[in-house]
Amino acid sequence: MGENFENSNFQEQSLGDYVLRSKLGESSLSTVWRAEHRTTGEVVALKQIPLAKLTRHLRNCLDCELTFLSSVNHPNIIRLLDFFEYEGSIILALEFCAGGNLASYIQHHGRVQECVAKRFMQQLGAGLKVLKQNHIVHRDLKPENILLSCSDCNPILKIADFGLSRILLPDESAETVCGSPLYMAPEILQFQRYDEKVDMWSVGAILFELLNGYPPFHGRSSVQLLQNIKASTSLPFCHLILPHLHPDCIDLCSRLLSINPDDRLSSEEFYQHNFLQL
Template identity: 70%
Template sequence: MQIETETRPDHFKGPVTVGDYVLKSKLGEGSFCTVWKAEHRLSGQEVALKQVYPSRLNRQLRNCFDCELNFLSSVNHPNIVRLFDVFRAEGCIFLVLEFCAGGSLASYLRHRGRVQEQIVRGFMQQLGAAMEILNSHHIIHRDLKPENILLSVPDDDAVLKISDFGLSRYVHPSDYAETVCGTALYMAPEVLQFQRYDEKVDMWSLGAILFELLNGYPPFRGRTNVQLLQNIKSCKRLPFSQLILPALDPDCVDMCSRLLSINPADRLSFNEFYRHIFLSREGVAT
């Protein structure tokens, strides 16, 4: 689901209230949910209200939704979007979530283009801090992408927050997942090849996000998933922009290349990523 620009539905003739919240505008929608910007009718607190349609959830999506609820209910971390409340109304389930005024990282990239390496380091430190929580709970997000990373404010010093755990899943360290899901441009090759996989699919996604932050475009493209996979497999060297490559920290290039290793066995694990010298050299995670 993409949480992007705000649009006010044409059918809104006046204030629409759901539970204790007044709907202000639509932030985004997916196949089984809609996200609204809303305001608590008494306190005035702005929130993101995720409206989930249970009738549209198959067994696998229901399991993912249960995982999302259980995980978000159990964590309170600055780099993971907060869940304040859950309630039922009009046959739907509503998740009351933290509203992030800075929009998504995808929107940030569209407006800023490629990002300076020092800012990228800070962003990746924050994502690492969030992924440490997922890792400790044995949660695979399975849809990490710029659209699902939100900013507290639309500035370079924003707090980044991982959101939309609608495809997330608990996977025991000795087990694997098999369901093909996610967004193709950020999907690990083992998923594209219908192979079983583990938490390293999220590491690939982080590598794709890191590459896009540095270059302003994703590492691999393709008109179809088959072509995308072919382009990944035929790649001998990541297509870094020659405008930035000479000035990039070699440790940054190393981390990106190792996150985007086609063979999961060669790919950085979470611990290897989080302890990588590129992240540890300056500063700590927010």
């Protein structure tokens, strides 16, 4: 979600007390703007969600997002500053992250050093621990939804976009198919019931992409993607980097990307894994 400034014809518009400065991103459900508060000058990211686009399921997810973000103040989770309804849209005022998202970071830097991947995973783990404490399953963890606080060499990662999240209590499971296929756990691709471990698969896919510069599995369709996942006998690490990776790093990635959720690391096992210890 970097600064994609519109051309010079961008007309000054406002949403409530915020003046829009540029469009940061757009999806089928929402538009995100870089904006400034009219009186304080505070720079924020404004997420505009037209109410007409919200199904009952998506409205429930949005309510979950607002309830969770309103109650949390953690450095590795995007901060919700304000939210309000304006001309048929729900508007979320979120902290502005000048470093863009992890997808653009990887695109710009290519694969990262193992020490950087470790630091990023430690930060993701700290944020995920808060989700766990609140019984939140994100369901759409991917590089585009991990924001960077700044563009310097030591950014703070922040988990963002909880628009598909929901509360999932212990021993409960869900069945709604949602997420982004390249980071979606096999059990979702197979329309099976699932639990919080779907987020762990997504974290494994993000770790793999950080180390290699590309996601672990591909496919022209969800069906082909699932076939490729099932056909794999080992993770397709780049042969140039594999000899230089610490065994703990390879172990963490492999155990997060276990096809059978029963064999996959739980969130607690992820936090305690040797690779993430200082």
